[in-house]
Amino acid sequence: MAKKPTRPEQPAYPDTQAVTIHDQTMQRGPGGELHQFAEGDLPVMTTAQGGPIADDQNSLRIGARGPLAMDDFHYREKMFHFDHERIPERVVHARGYGAHGYFETYESMADYTRADFLQRPGERTPAFVRFSTVAGNKGSADLARDVRGFAVKLYTQEGNWDLVGNNIPVFFIQDAIKFPDLIHAAKQEPDRDFPQAQTAHDNFWDFVTLTPESMHMIMWTMSDRAIPRSLRFMEGFGVHTFRFVNAEDKSTFVKFHWKPKLGLQSVAWNEAVKINGADPDFHRRDLWTAIQSGDFPEWELQVQMFDQDFADSFDFDVLDPTKIIPEEVLRPVPIGRLVLDRMPDNFFAETEQVAFMTQNVPPGIDFSNDPLLQGRNFSYLDTQLKRLGGPNFTHLPINAPKCPMHNFQQDGHMAMRNPVGRVNYQPNSWGEGPREQPKKGFRAFPEDVQGVKGRVRPESFADHYSQARQFYISQTPPEQRHIAAALTFELSKLERPEIRARMVSHLLNIDETLAATVAEKLGMRTMPQPADAAVPTRQDLEPSDALSIVKNGPKRFEGRKLGILVTDGADAALLKALSAAAAKAKAVVEIIAPKVGGVTGSDGNWIEAQQMIDGGPSVLYDAVVVLPSADGVADLVKEATARDFVADAFAHCKYIGYAAAAMPLLEKAGIAADLDEGTVALASAKDVSAFFEDLGKLRVWGREPSVKLGKAATPVK
Numbered sequence: 001m002a003k004k005p006t007r008p009e010q011p012a013y014p015d016t017q018a019v020t021i022h023d024q025t026m027q028r029g030p031g032g033e034l035h036q037f038a039e040g041d042l043p044v045m046t047t048a049q050g051g052p053i054a055d056d057q058n059s060l061r062i063g064a065r066g067p068l069a070m071d072d073f074h075y076r077e078k079m080f081h082f083d084h085e086r087i088p089e090r091v092v093h094a095r096g097y098g099a100h101g102y103f104e105t106y107e108s109m110a111d112y113t114r115a116d117f118l119q120r121p122g123e124r125t126p127a128f129v130r131f132s133t134v135a136g137n138k139g140s141a142d143l144a145r146d147v148r149g150f151a152v153k154l155y156t157q158e159g160n161w162d163l164v165g166n167n168i169p170v171f172f173i174q175d176a177i178k179f180p181d182l183i184h185a186a187k188q189e190p191d192r193d194f195p196q197a198q199t200a201h202d203n204f205w206d207f208v209t210l211t212p213e214s215m216h217m218i219m220w221t222m223s224d225r226a227i228p229r230s231l232r233f234m235e236g237f238g239v240h241t242f243r244f245v246n247a248e249d250k251s252t253f254v255k256f257h258w259k260p261k262l263g264l265q266s267v268a269w270n271e272a273v274k275i276n277g278a279d280p281d282f283h284r285r286d287l288w289t290a291i292q293s294g295d296f297p298e299w300e301l302q303v304q305m306f307d308q309d310f311a312d313s314f315d316f317d318v319l320d321p322t323k324i325i326p327e328e329v330l331r332p333v334p335i336g337r338l339v340l341d342r343m344p345d346n347f348f349a350e351t352e353q354v355a356f357m358t359q360n361v362p363p364g365i366d367f368s369n370d371p372l373l374q375g376r377n378f379s380y381l382d383t384q385l386k387r388l389g390g391p392n393f394t395h396l397p398i399n400a401p402k403c404p405m406h407n408f409q410q411d412g413h414m415a416m417r418n419p420v421g422r423v424n425y426q427p428n429s430w431g432e433g434p435r436e437q438p439k440k441g442f443r444a445f446p447e448d449v450q451g452v453k454g455r456v457r458p459e460s461f462a463d464h465y466s467q468a469r470q471f472y473i474s475q476t477p478p479e480q481r482h483i484a485a486a487l488t489f490e491l492s493k494l495e496r497p498e499i500r501a502r503m504v505s506h507l508l509n510i511d512e513t514l515a516a517t518v519a520e521k522l523g524m525r526t527m528p529q530p531a532d533a534a535v536p537t538r539q540d541l542e543p544s545d546a547l548s549i550v551k552n553g554p555k556r557f558e559g560r561k562l563g564i565l566v567t568d569g570a571d572a573a574l575l576k577a578l579s580a581a582a583a584k585a586k587a588v589v590e591i592i593a594p595k596v597g598g599v600t601g602s603d604g605n606w607i608e609a610q611q612m613i614d615g616g617p618s619v620l621y622d623a624v625v626v627l628p629s630a631d632g633v634a635d636l637v638k639e640a641t642a643r644d645f646v647a648d649a650f651a652h653c654k655y656i657g658y659a660a661a662a663m664p665l666l667e668k669a670g671i672a673a674d675l676d677e678g679t680v681a682l683a684s685a686k687d688v689s690a691f692f693e694d695l696g697k698l699r700v701w702g703r704e705p706s707v708k709l710g711k712a713a714t715p716v717k
Contacts, residue, residue: 047077087352088387089138092183093149095197096132097231097284098351099291101340103127103154103301109335112252112305113244115364117156118335126155126402129340130354131231131283134166135186136197141280143272144197145226145486150236150258151356152338155402158440162360163256164376168225169237171321172214174461176375181207200493209502212464212531215510216322219471222486224266224479224549229622230286232297232559233265240373241318243366243445244305251445253311253318253368254303255325257332261298263554265698267619269486271652274619282620288343295559295586296341302332315541316467317460321372323467327546350398355384363442369449389413406434465509466538472511474547478701484514488521500524505531550701557695558586563621565592565613565645567632571659572601577685578625578657581692592616592645594635602629613641618649623695625657625682626665633661637668647671650679651707653699657682657691676703 045053053074060072068075090096102124109118117125132149133140148167153160172182185207188194195201199221208214220226228234236258244252267275275282290297304325306318316323344350357380358373367373384393390413393399408425410418423432472480487507491500500522507515508530519527545551554560562582564575582589593599593609601607610616613636618624626646628636636642646669649656656679658666666672671679678700680691 047074048081085348087389090132090383090387092134093130093132093151094138095136095140095142096130096149096351097287098128098130098344098354099287099297099340100342100344100350101127101129101296101338103152103336103338105336106334109244110246112246112254113364114247115156115161115244115362116158117154117161117362118364125157127338127340128153128155128350128354128398129338130351130356131287133197135183135199140197141276142283143227143267143276143280145199145221145269145272146197147221147226148228148231148234150234152236152258153354153356153360156362157403158362159403160360160399160401161362161365162356162358163238164356164358164380165236165238165256165258167228167234167236168217168220169239169255169257169324170217170220170467171239171372172208172217173211173372174213174320174322174457175371176379178211179372179375179379182211195493200490202494202496202499205491205494205499205503206496209499209506212506212533213322213461215464215506216468216471219468219483219510222483222490223471223475224268224482226486227267227269227272228283229265229267230559231283232287232290233260233262233554235259235264236299240321240370241368242373243368245364245366245443245445249443249446251366251447253306253308257302257304258299258338259302259332259334261300261337262559263556264549264552265554265622266549268652269482269489271619271648274617274648278615278617278619287340289588290559291340291343293588296339298340299338300334301336301338302334304330304332306330315538316463317458319368319370319458320461321370322461322464326470326542326544328542328544349396353388353393353396354398355388355393355396357381357384361442363440366445369447392416408433463535463538465506465533466535466541468510469537469539470541470544471547472514474543474545476548476550476701478699478704479548479550480514481704484517484521487514487518491518491522501528502531504528509533509537550699553696553698555696556585557582557622557692557698560622560695560698561588561590561620562623562625562695563590563592563611563616563618564625564627565636565642566599566601566607566609567594567628567636568599569629569632570599570601570607570627571629572603572605572607574659574682574684574688575601575607575627577688578627578682581688585692585695587695590616590621594632594639599632613639613645616645617641618645618654619652621649621654622698623655623657624649626662627659627682628661628665630661633664636665643669650674650703653678653701653703653707655680655691655695655697655700657688659683674703674706676700678703 045056047053059075060069061067062069103117104124105118105121107121109115117123130149130151133142133144133146134149135146136144150165150167152163173179185203186199188196189201189203208218238256242254242256244254279285287297311318314325318325359377359380367377385391392412392415395414395416408419410424419433421432423430426433426435472483475483491503494500501524504515504519504524505528507518562578564578566575579589590611591598591607591609592611592613594613596609596612598607598609624645642665646656646665650671658679659682663672680687682688682691
């Protein structure tokens with residue numbers, strides 16, 4: 001349906017500016033175009049006021065060893081700016097990474113919405129996307145077990161649309177008034193300021209076990225959804241129910257889904273811990289490398305659309321943000337695609353200063369009465385004011401609309417534009433300035449609302465366990481094991497046993513086997529009674545394949561990374577065959593060697609390495625090949641990191657290809673006696689082809705129970 005992605009035109013920037021790209025200084029013109037400077041013709045350094053600078057190496061002093069002169073305005077300006085170049089980090093979603101791209105519309109959606117960017121097939125709308133973790137501070141690691149923010153800003157011709165979502169379609173709470181409590185509980189405990197970027201502590205579990213509405217979200221966050229392999233391999237969701245409103249003011253409810261082109265993939269928990277040690281910037285590096293190499297990440301925007309009759313007949317309240325509409329019940333419809341094809345020129349100016357607000361919607365997209373969404377619409381504006389210093393954060397290029405913008409707002413901190421002329425108000429009789437346009441402008445859907453004012457929660461929000469159970473039974477056995485292991489790990493970090501018991505009491509309302517497994521692994525001697533449930537858990541909800549990562553895997557190795565461990569004398573023909581097969585599969589190959597410089601292959605040619613064995617553990621790769629020579633393997637077996645390279649890949653259920661000469665290393669790593677269909681001997685190019693046919697499966701999950709020596713739980717009496 002969609003055409004091959006092409007790089008869109010650069011967005012227009014208000015000023016000409018110098019930009020450094022790939023170590024070359026270039027000039028960005030007023031239209032966003034880049035021009036390379038001729039050698040010896042670099043721009044003159046100036047002050048922020050534009051004054052040319054003669055000396056940027058020495059401050060102005062009274063004598064060579066004397067005091068600083070008060071009139072050194074260049075030093076004062078430079079240091080002043082340095083002292084203030086940090087802004088307060090976000091309270092949540094502090095660690096983020098962003099990229100530019102575009103959204104391309106498939107077909108006109110005029111029957112459902114008058115949103116301008118959805119009217120014309122093939123139209124491309126500039127986009128900026130910021131991915132993030134939620135709980136960790138700005139300096140935390142990428143692979144924390146956490147929800148991932150998936151915030152999309154589309155610069156439409158009728159204003160910016162911010163779809164500020166997550167990689168999980170539900171949330172912990174039903175009402176925004178509980179958001180400060182949730183985040184206070186999840187962040188570092190205030191008396192000790194730890195743990196960082198994790199919820200494995202008493203405060204978090206105390207809060208959620210006293211808040212049963214969190215149980216559905218807990219199933220998601222304890223699943224592999226919370227440790228994605230790549231930002232490119234995860235889904236995004238708008239979370240809430242929104243509205244499409246067409247030109248006749250007819251409303252259609254809508255839920256938004258971003259589906260990754262390369263399929264879903266996560267990592268194992270043990271793998272995540274080791275990745276954080278080996279490369280805490282793992283997700284950032286992956287996104288950067290993919291875009292810089294032209295492997296542009298892509299998602300399809302799919303929507304679940306439904307009317308009031310469906311909402312009234314659905315088993316759960318569509319305004320409840322702790323609930324989903326299973327895709328088997330209401331199939332999502334593709335309406336466009338999102339392509340990311342350009343990294344920011346400067347992280348701070350764009351990714352750090354970008355301001356997302358759920359209230360930013362163009363005409364044709366409207367809100368529902370979801371209480372969490374309503375609260376977010378009020379909250380986000382305050383957040384931007386605090387972080388960015390004043391009301392004019394929309395003047396920053398990354399936040400400014402790319403369509404004409406006219407109003408009478410003026411002055412304030414860091415104002416970059418003001419109304420021109422005599423008139424700064426309306427109505428006025430001067431015939432100047434912008435005017436509202438009732439037909440073209442945003443019109444809220446004229447919903448009939450009535451009821452008694454009060455602090456109440458709908459009874460239709462009261463079922464907290466049925467969809468949590470549905471999520472759990474929708475997982476494959478390996479995924480169910482991972483949920484149990486994640487719950488066990490997190491609860492094992494608690495100081496208070498009664499909080500552990502309280503969580504197990506909730507699990508009994510979700511799945512008794514899951515509760516028994518966690519209780520046994522925690523060493524609980526008695527099983528608590530099931531938690532009181534306002535609504536009994538429904539047993540009739542069918543499993544949903546759309547909720548499983550394994551069932552929605554890529555089935556191909558495209559976009560993944562193969563790590564090849566080599567030594568001097570490595571089989572050059574086999575390496576060439578592996579590289580060719582990877583290129584055909586649109587995968588990346590990285591060479592790991594005893595020394596980062598590289599090795600000499602069996603044909604006498606030099607093989608460049610990207611990693612040395614001490615810095616390139618197998619957790620950084622989706623599959624590995626061990627390709628030493630008979631002489632080289634003798635040194636590898638002495639290296640603990642080489643043994644770990646093989647043992648970890650096996651324990652993490654990855655596919656392992658190996659040359660015959662590698663067998664001593666496999667024996668030393670303790671896996672030679674357990675070789676299975678995922679450990680493949682490679683002797684020729686024919687073997688390589690068969691090996692790559694299997695790589696799309698990504699994991700050999702049948703290996704996991706024997707590796708981890710797992711066994712079925714017996715119920716605790």
